[in-house]
Amino acid sequence: MQGAPGKRIAWPQTLAAMRQDVLRAEHLRFVRAAPRGGVLHCFVLDCSGSMLAGQRLSLAKGLLIALFDRASAARAEAALVCFGGAGADVRFGPAVPRWWNERWLRPVEGGGGTPLAAGVRRAAQLLERSARRKPAQQRWLWILTDGRTRDVPARPPGVDEVVFVDFERETIRLGRCETLAAAWGARRLTPEELIG
Known part of the structure; x- marks a missing residue:
């Protein structure tokens, strides 16, 4: 989450x-060196009605707490943009999260449509x-x-890394996160892959 691999071996992860x-060489894991200018992690959270099914929004909020804790430990800045219903808004940052817990995220509720383009546009403004x-x-x-949206936004300019965390769980998958990740040259991970 911090930047490019460094030259020091991270022994616990390697073992x-x-x-x-x-x-063997493929076992080696390295301590990641933070970029000299620091890092900003901008999280864009889908708060639409479809995220309420199967407790997806709750899982996403729990994952956000862990990601904000990681950002805080790395002294990286973080920002949170929530989108759902008719629009998107910035809920936090950018700032180094000094505290982050469930009480802060509890008011984030879900419902309505999935204006992904509005969320990406709001994040792009913040990143610019x-x-x-x-x-x-x-x-x-x-x-x-x-990914339960028809929006196909363009990748924001000036972003170094993009990660789609895919919460789609339906038996018949639409695969829109995979499609967008491929179009943007981004990574696509499931919540389980990110936690593990």
Whole structure:
């Protein structure tokens, strides 16, 4: 979550990858070096009605708490944009999260349509302002959604990394997160892959 791999070996992660095997190059894990200008993680949370099914929004909120804790430990800035119903708004940041807990996220509710384009547009505005303020800062965009939308927004300019966290759980999948991730040259992860 912090930046490019460094040169120091992260031994606990390397030993976990190695398990009972003989140490090989593919087992090596490295300490990630933070970029000199710092990092901003902009989280875009889908609060639409479809995220209420199967407790997806609750899972996403729990995952956000963990991601904000990671950002805080790395002294990275974070921001949160929520979208649902008719629009999108900034709920936090950008700032280094000094405290982050369930009480802060509890008021975030779901319902209505899925204006993904509005959420991405609001995040792009926030990231552009940040780029003018801190040009050397690395900018990450995290989109937490089930992809139940017809919107096909363009990738915001000036974003270094994009990660789609795919909450789609239906038996018949639409696969819109996969399609957008491929179009944007982004990573697509499930919540379980991100936690593990």
